[in-house]
Amino acid sequence: MSSPKYVQVMNYLKEECAKKEPHSPIASEREIAQTLGISRMTARHAIEELCSQGYLYREGNKGTFVAQRSKASFPTKEINERRRLLFFDSIYDASNIKEALAALNQQPHDKLIRLVRLVLDEDTPLRVEEIYAAEIDVSDEELGKLNAFLILEPLKENGRVKAALYPQMVPAKYARLLKLKQDMPVIRKDEQIMRADGRPFLFVRTFYNPNTQPYILAD
Amino acid sequence: MSSPKYVQVMNYLKEECAKKEPHSPIASEREIAQTLGISRMTARHAIEELCSQGYLYREGNKGTFVAQRSKASFPTKEINERRRLLFFDSIYDASNIKEALAALNQQPHDKLIRLVRLVLDEDTPLRVEEIYAAEIDVSDEELGKLNAFLILEPLKENGRVKAALYPQMVPAKYARLLKLKQDMPVIRKDEQIMRADGRPFLFVRTFYNPNTQPYILAD
DNA sequence: GAGTGGTCTAGACCACGTT
DNA sequence: ACGTGGTCTAGACCACTCG
Numbered sequence: 001m002s003s004p005k006y007v008q009v010m011n012y013l014k015e016e017c018a019k020k021e022p023h024s025p026i027a028s029e030r031e032i033a034q035t036l037g038i039s040r041m042t043a044r045h046a047i048e049e050l051c052s053q054g055y056l057y058r059e060g061n062k063g064t065f066v067a068q069r070s071k072a073s074f075p076t077k078e079i080n081e082r083r084r085l086l087f088f089d090s091i092y093d094a095s096n097i098k099e100a101l102a103a104l105n106q107q108p109h110d111k112l113i114r115l116v117r118l119v120l121d122e123d124t125p126l127r128v129e130e131i132y133a134a135e136i137d138v139s140d141e142e143l144g145k146l147n148a149f150l151i152l153e154p155l156k157e158n159g160r161v162k163a164a165l166y167p168q169m170v171p172a173k174y175a176r177l178l179k180l181k182q183d184m185p186v187i188r189k190d191e192q193i194m195r196a197d198g199r200p201f202l203f204v205r206t207f208y209n210p211n212t213q214p215y216i217l218a219d
Numbered sequence: 220m221s222s223p224k225y226v227q228v229m230n231y232l233k234e235e236c237a238k239k240e241p242h243s244p245i246a247s248e249r250e251i252a253q254t255l256g257i258s259r260m261t262a263r264h265a266i267e268e269l270c271s272q273g274y275l276y277r278e279g280n281k282g283t284f285v286a287q288r289s290k291a292s293f294p295t296k297e298i299n300e301r302r303r304l305l306f307f308d309s310i311y312d313a314s315n316i317k318e319a320l321a322a323l324n325q326q327p328h329d330k331l332i333r334l335v336r337l338v339l340d341e342d343t344p345l346r347v348e349e350i351y352a353a354e355i356d357v358s359d360e361e362l363g364k365l366n367a368f369l370i371l372e373p374l375k376e377n378g379r380v381k382a383a384l385y386p387q388m389v390p391a392k393y394a395r396l397l398k399l400k401q402d403m404p405v406i407r408k409d410e411q412i413m414r415a416d417g418r419p420f421l422f423v424r425t426f427y428n429p430n431t432q433p434y435i436l437a438d
Numbered sequence: 439g440a441g442t443g444g445t446c447t448a449g450a451c452c453a454c455g456t457t
Numbered sequence: 458a459c460g461t462g463g464t465c466t467a468g469a470c471c472a473c474t475c476g
Contacts, residue, residue, distance in 0.1 A: 004445060023416055028461060039447045044462085054379055057415045061454045061461045068417030073322035074383040074409060103292035160273055164293040164433040167386050167404040185386040185404030189436075190293060196276045197242055198287030214383040217408075217436070223464060247442060258466045263443085280442045280473040 005038060009046035012036070017055055022068035026056065029064075074214055079121045086116040086128075086177075090135065100132040103192040103203040111135045113143070118177055125178045126212050132203040152204065156193060159201060163191040165215075171207065178209045187215055224257055228265035231255070236274055241287035245275065248283075293433055298340045305335040305347075305396075309354065319351040322411040322422040330354045332362070337396055344397045345431050351422040371423065375412060378420060382410040384434075390426065397428045406434055 002008075009032070016026060027035065032043040047064055050056045057067045091112040094101055100112060115131040131152075166188045170180045180186070186207050193202040208215055221227075228251070235245060246254065251262040266283055269275045276286045310331040313320055319331060334350040350371075385407045389399045399405070405426050412421040427434050 006445080030461085039449090041448090042446060045445085047462095054417075057417070058462070059415075061463085062456080063461060065416060067415075068413075070324070070411075070413060070417055070419055072381045072383075073318055073411055073422070074381075099292050105289070161436075162291045162293075163436040164291070165384065165406055165436065166433050167406045167427075167429050169404060185388060187384055187386045187406060192289075192292055194287075194289060196278075196286075197284060198273075198276070198289055200289055203292070208386075210386050214385050214409075217380075217382040217384065225464080249442085258468090260467090261465060264464085266443095277443070280444085281475085282442060 006042050006045040006049070009036060009038065009043060010049055013046060013050055014055060017050075017066045020066045022066050025063045025065050072216075074216070076213065076216070079126070079213060081126065082120045082122075084118045084120060086118055088113075088115045090114070091132075094132075097132070099190055100203040100205075103190075104132065104134040104137070104200050106134045113138065121212070124212055125209050127209055128174050128177060128207045130205040132205075133201065137199070137201070152193070152202075158196050160194045160196075160198065161191060162194075163189055165189050174207055178207065180209065180211070184210065186210055189215075225261050225264040225268070228255065228257065228262060229268055232265060232269055233274060236269075236285045239285045241285050244282045244284050291435075293435070295432065295435070298345070298432060300345065301339045301341075303337045303339060305337055307332075307334045309333070310351075313351075316351070318409055319422040319424075322409075323351065323353040323356070323419050325353045332357065340431070343431055344428050346428055347393050347396060347426045349424040351424075352420070356418070356420070371412070371421075377415050379413045379415075379417070380410060381413075382408055384408050393426055397426065399428065399430070403429065405429055408434075 013026065013032075020026070026032075029040050029043050029047065032038075032047075033040040036043070047056060047058075051058055051064075054067055054069065056064050058064050091097070091114050093109065094106075094112045095108050097112075098108075101108065101110070104112070106112065111134075113133045113135050117129050117131075119126045119129060167185055168188055170178060170182070170184045170186045172182065174180075175182050175184070178186075187210070189204075189206040189208070191202075191204040191206065192200060193204065195201050232245065232251075239245070245251075248259050248262050248266065251257075251266075252259040255262070266275060266277075270277055270283075273286055273288065275283050277283050310316070310333050312328065313325075313331045314327050316331075317327075320327065320329070323331070325331065330353075332352045332354050334348075336348050336350075338345045338348060386404055387407055389397060389401065389403045389405045391401065393399075394401050394403070397405075406429070408423070408425040408427070410421075410423040410425065411419060412423065414420045
């Protein structure tokens with residue numbers, strides 16, 4: 001029913017952090033354990049998590065400290081994403097999208113499913129996403145999710161992702177959709193999404209609108 | 220002298236993985252502990268690390284399995300990076316690089332140190348890096364490292380990084396260096412490197428040569 | 439019911455930094 | 458000498474899955 005102790009300790013420590021100045025020490029593992037009446041390993045588990053999330057940092061054999069959570073220097077704003085399906089079809093000859101075939105571990109004439117959608121913030125186009133999957137590797141349930149304007153983030157958290165970025169001129173077919181002139185440079189991302197067990201799952205090609213929020217790299 | 224047990228166990232398990240097919244189960248935590256004569260928590264620690272590194276994956280209460288380490292679909296090749304310093308100077312008026320000032324938490328007329336270098340693979344230019352630091356925040360030792368063709372990777376591992384990517388035409392001043400025509404689109408990366416405690420440390424602006432290896436995102 | 443991973447305990451020893 | 462984090466042990470209970 002209730003969350004594990006170490007999660008509760010994490011929440012407690014987050015609050016403690018918020019009260020303290022950056023770079024000030026927090027209580028030692030042993031103190032925390034004693035204060036909260038838990039074992040040292042449980043306190044330690046909570047601290048480890050918060051370190052990897054950037055709330056705290058450790059320093060040798062000196063102690064654990066509150067990290068300075070500095071703001072990013074590039075502009076970020078609130079975005080309310082909306083997805084508009086452009087089309088959803090099957091491809092019997094995907095030889096002109098050989099990156100998709102390779103990423104999905106398919107042969108030239110294997111059937112692919114393709115979903116193309118425009119992601120908007122209000123009326124501002126943010127990006128175009130082309131999502132490919134090998135029909136043979138996708139369950140009906142997964143297909144339903146794809147069909148229902150799937151949000152990719154949870155899938156990425158379970159599995160693993162490999163991606164490469166390329167600069168290029170906006171493709172003619174997407175220029176109007178992204179409200180861009182023909183000679184605008186954009187970033188294209190080719191992304192391979194694997195399941196937790198490592199089997200290929202999706203190939204996603206994204207074209208970003210450079211006039212909106214920049215492409216931000218995770219920490 | 221010798222490495223911790225859990226690291227030795229990690230190496231042992233990596234070898235075991237290599238012998239097995241993807242998706243085949245490995246021994247349970249208890250079995251490993253008994254086989255190697257260690258406690259279960261130590262075996263567990265090793266397994267956790269290997270999961271987070273993508274060698275193994277866990278499945279509910281069923282067991283732990285060998286992950287399929289699939290190849291990337293985009294081209295990667297061996298690269299031998301070489302750095303050539305272009306210049307190294309101080310900037311007294313950095314108002315035209317306001318992203319650097321903001322990232323380093325400095326005021327308009329604070330003094331910045333700038334290091335510009337070209338990174339090559341043999342004779343192929345890979346990218347241009349502009350590295351900025353606030354003079355006041357950088358120790359002499361760090362300055363020495365910067366001067367000595369600093370490799371940024373270890374610094375990033377200690378600290379935390381925030382970065383944003385922008386598509387743009389190659390800047391005129393770098394076109395010849397990167398062996399590009401004037402109208403080539405490139406990816407620009409603006410990167411904020413923080414120390415482990417969160418204080419800003421470096422601002423790095425990179426222009427990538429699109430004709431070489433693509434920009435690859437970490438897992 | 440047997441086995442699995444997930445959590446938790448109450449101890450222990452070590453290397454290292456500060457005082 | 459003392460306190461810190463880093464490692465390690467030998468147990469324990471739980472919820473869950475599978476045969």
